[in-house]
Amino acid sequence: MRSYSTSILAHLFGIIAIIFMLVWLLHYREGIEYDSDFPPRVFNVHPFLMFFGFIFLVGQAILAYHTVPGTHETQKVIHMTLHFIAIILGIVGICAAFKYHDMVDMADVYSLHSWIGIGTFCLFGLQWLFGLTFMIQGSRQSRAALAPWHIAGGRALFYMAICAALTGLMERYTFLKLLPHQRESRLINLTGLAILLFGVFVDMTVTLAHFG
Amino acid sequence: MRSYSTSILAHLFGIIAIIFMLVWLLHYREGIEYDSDFPPRVFNVHPFLMFFGFIFLVGQAILAYHTVPGTHETQKVIHMTLHFIAIILGIVGICAAFKYHDMVDMADVYSLHSWIGIGTFCLFGLQWLFGLTFMIQGSRQSRAALAPWHIAGGRALFYMAICAALTGLMERYTFLKLLPHQRESRLINLTGLAILLFGVFVDMTVTLAHFG
Numbered sequence: 001m002r003s004y005s006t007s008i009l010a011h012l013f014g015i016i017a018i019i020f021m022l023v024w025l026l027h028y029r030e031g032i033e034y035d036s037d038f039p040p041r042v043f044n045v046h047p048f049l050m051f052f053g054f055i056f057l058v059g060q061a062i063l064a065y066h067t068v069p070g071t072h073e074t075q076k077v078i079h080m081t082l083h084f085i086a087i088i089l090g091i092v093g094i095c096a097a098f099k100y101h102d103m104v105d106m107a108d109v110y111s112l113h114s115w116i117g118i119g120t121f122c123l124f125g126l127q128w129l130f131g132l133t134f135m136i137q138g139s140r141q142s143r144a145a146l147a148p149w150h151i152a153g154g155r156a157l158f159y160m161a162i163c164a165a166l167t168g169l170m171e172r173y174t175f176l177k178l179l180p181h182q183r184e185s186r187l188i189n190l191t192g193l194a195i196l197l198f199g200v201f202v203d204m205t206v207t208l209a210h211f212g
Numbered sequence: 213m214r215s216y217s218t219s220i221l222a223h224l225f226g227i228i229a230i231i232f233m234l235v236w237l238l239h240y241r242e243g244i245e246y247d248s249d250f251p252p253r254v255f256n257v258h259p260f261l262m263f264f265g266f267i268f269l270v271g272q273a274i275l276a277y278h279t280v281p282g283t284h285e286t287q288k289v290i291h292m293t294l295h296f297i298a299i300i301l302g303i304v305g306i307c308a309a310f311k312y313h314d315m316v317d318m319a320d321v322y323s324l325h326s327w328i329g330i331g332t333f334c335l336f337g338l339q340w341l342f343g344l345t346f347m348i349q350g351s352r353q354s355r356a357a358l359a360p361w362h363i364a365g366g367r368a369l370f371y372m373a374i375c376a377a378l379t380g381l382m383e384r385y386t387f388l389k390l391l392p393h394q395r396e397s398r399l400i401n402l403t404g405l406a407i408l409l410f411g412v413f414v415d416m417t418v419t420l421a422h423f424g
Binding site: 006107111112116119147148149151152153159160163166169170174180181185188189192193196207208210 | 360393405
């Protein structure tokens with residue numbers, strides 16, 4: 001399989017991003033806890049679940065067609081199930097941001113990050129429902145006709161989710177009033193780069209597989 | 213051509229993004245002038261050239277294979293030439309940011325935006341050189357073998373450039389200390405969304421064309 005090396009790189013950068021983010025949230029920041037009375041701990045659930053719970057799992061679901069051994073039907077069920085788990089964890093992650101805004105009395109959904117994030121997530125839900133409907137009900141022909149649109153739309157949404165993550169990191173960086181040459185600033189930048197490269201290598205794997 | 217509708221949407225959102233950005237920089241901000249003594253006017257060259265000069269032209273270069281009538285060779289020359297112009301304008305745009313930093317005595321290249329931007333631009337230059345070398349010197353076989361990598365790499369770089377643009381808008385929004393519900397804030401967010409959708413529809417056109 002020609003695209004094998006890029007899917008390994010995708011895993012590598014995905015895992016690096018998770019580790020960097022955990023070091024950031026657990027060591028430099030206040031920790032991660034949804035039921036805490038301390039607002040920053042509640043907020044930290046948001047970046048963690050949106051990357052590890054949502055983007056990372058969605059990336060794995062996309063890669064499933066290239067990394068999971070077994071029939072196409074098996075891969076399809078894994079693809080669908082991973083997306084379902086990702087959406088559930090994503091909902092919890094989004095709720096954490098709203099809960100935090102309530103606790104500190106901040107406005108909701110005004111930034112570019114939140115517009116991209118909410119828009120992407122809603123379209124993701126629709127894309128999943130359409131995918132499920134056609135998996136269960138669609139004829140062989142209608143499935144074949146819609147597959148290119150499902151793939152093109154899914155790739156676009158994955159890439160929009162990465163944009164949401166990077167704008168979110170920029171927003172948090174500003175909110176925390178970090179200084180440019182502080183260690184934590186560099187760690188946040190490196191986390192962003194790892195997230196970006198995870199997206200790049202998932203996307204390259206799909207492109208290369210089309211020529212495979 | 214199946215991907216026709218998405219390439220029209222790409223053009224639509226690309227043009228909307230240019231118009232929104234011009235309204236922002238000329239009406240709400242100080243205008244655009246590289247040789248000005250007034251630092252904000254120099255800075256404004258940066259977002260304008262990085263989107264209109266670089267990202268928009270790169271998107272057009274990618275779409276050239278699907279929108280320009282004529283032989284594959286003609287499309288290839290247009291693809292290469294548009295990229296060349298984009299790189300030149302991109303260099304001027306990057307110089308404007310450095311010139312501005314010098315004028316107001318600000319640190320260079322510390323933010324996530326600048327890391328993504330500089331990294332993407334350097335890799336873009338390399339990708340262009342490789343592409344040119346193979347266009348001139350490569351055998352038919354070596355070109356066919358490398359085409360999937362050129363396409364996968366090019367798409368990834370285009371998507372990295374969009375991420376650079378969006379993180380850049382977030383950075384400028386913060387720097388200007390705009391308030392959430394100000395008109396200018398909404399205009400910047402809408403510009404960001406238009407840039408994102410330009411990227412989405414260019415990318416979808418390429419995916420759909422692979423199945424075409």
